[in-house]
Amino acid sequence: xxxxxxxxxxxxxxxxxxxxxxxxxxxxxxxxxxxxxxxxxxxxxxxxxxxxxxxxxxxxxxxxxxxxxxxxxxxxxxxxxxxxxxxxxxxxxxxxxxxxxxxxxxxxxxxxx
Amino acid sequence: xxxxxxxxxxxxxxxxxxxxxxxxxxxxxxxxxxxxxxxxxxxxxxxxxxxxxxxxxxxxxxxxxxxxxxxxxxxxxxxxxxxxxxxxxxxxxxxxxxxxxxxxxxxxxxxx
Numbered sequence: 593x594x595x596x597x598x599x600x601x602x603x604x605x606x607x608x609x610x611x612x613x614x615x616x617x618x619x620x621x622x623x624x625x626x627x628x629x630x631x632x633x634x635x636x637x638x639x640x641x642x643x644x645x646x647x648x649x650x651x652x653x654x655x656x657x658x659x660x661x662x663x664x665x666x667x668x669x670x671x672x673x674x675x676x677x678x679x680x681x682x683x684x685x686x687x688x689x690x691x692x693x694x695x696x697x698x699x700x701x702x703x704x705x
Numbered sequence: 706x707x708x709x710x711x712x713x714x715x716x717x718x719x720x721x722x723x724x725x726x727x728x729x730x731x732x733x734x735x736x737x738x739x740x741x742x743x744x745x746x747x748x749x750x751x752x753x754x755x756x757x758x759x760x761x762x763x764x765x766x767x768x769x770x771x772x773x774x775x776x777x778x779x780x781x782x783x784x785x786x787x788x789x790x791x792x793x794x795x796x797x798x799x800x801x802x803x804x805x806x807x808x809x810x811x812x813x814x815x816x817x
Contacts, residue, residue, distance in 0.1 A: 601745065624803050635709070635795050635808030636748070681747060685803060692763065693806065695747040 596684050598696025605703050611669035613699045615682035618663065622694075623687035627656065627667050630679045630698075639680070640667070672703045707731050711796050711809035718786045718816045726781040726812050728796030736799045737779040738806065739763075739771065741792040748795065754779055755802075786816045 597616045605611045615625075626641035642649045642656040642665065649656045655668040669676055682696040712727045730737065735756045740748040740763075750763030754773040768790060770782040779798075783790060793813050797806040 598747075626805070633810065635797070635810050637808065638805040641805075692750055692753070693748075695749075697745055697747040 596682060596694050596696045598682050598699060600699060601697070602700045603702070605672045605701065607672065607674060607703055607705050609672050609703075611667075611672045611676070611701055611703070613667045613680055613682070613701070614664065615666065615684075615696050616662075616664045617684050619684070619686070620663070621686050622684040624685040625656070625658065625665050626683050626685075626693070627654075628681045628683065628695075630681065632678075636681060669701075672701075674703045674705050677701055677703050709796055709798055709807050709809035711794075711812050713812060714810070715813045716815070718783075718814065720786060720788065720816060722786050723782070723784045724786070726783070726794055726796075726814070728779045728781070728809060729777050730779075730796075730798040730807070731777065732798060732800075732807065733776060734798035734800050734807070735776065736801065736804075736806075737773065738797040738799075739769070739779070739781045740795045740797065741765065742795060742811070743792050751781065751794075783814075788816050790814065791816045 627639045628636035629639040630636040640651050644660045653670045658665045679698045679700045681698045683693045709730045738753045739751040742748050749765045752771040754760045793811045795811050797808045799806045
């Protein structure tokens with residue numbers, strides 16, 4: 593199975609709050625899990641990525657949590673800001689250096705001032 | 706530094722027409738990709754290339770063709786445009802297989 597399931601489809605958070613986006617996968621051969629951020633009218637851009645040998649990776653206000661046994665990973669945005677309002681995509685890539693990324697369907701995040 | 710450049714930004718086609726979406730990158734990346742993005746559906750891989758002269762199908766290749774004659778350019782050809790091909794098309798490139806993909810700003814294509 594190549595599917596990556598992402599939830600929620602949309603999320604509204606108040607400024608300063610925590611935004612949490614979840615993804616789940618079935619294929620245990622996935623071994624690279626990036627998150628992309630997309631602003632309206634622009635292409636996606638890599639935000640942060642993790643491999644399954646670590647359970648958490650933090651970059652500034654953005655943290656990926658990874659649960660290998662549950663086949664789930666999530667993005668946490670701490671102290672959410674209006675400038676974080678964008679669509680976020682999780683993705684997964686097969687081990688062995690496969691060129692193909694499988695994307696989730698995206699989460700539209702709105703951070704209210 | 707331009708990165709990945711896509712042209713045109715917008716286009717309206719009639720059913721049955723053909724066109725080529727242009728993509729060029731100036732980062733000397735070997736890997737290039739074409740995706741389509743439909744509302745609420747994420748990004749679907751159409752075709753990809755691991756180097757000049759080498760292309761392969763992605764998840765949704767039907768109705769499209771690609772070529773890769775140079776490292777910089779990776780055009781996507783639509784033959785006999787159909788309404789189902791109305792979408793936003795993104796080109797991306799990466800240095801290697803498991804490396805960040807750099808995306809262009811997309812071509813918004815409507816087929817009426």
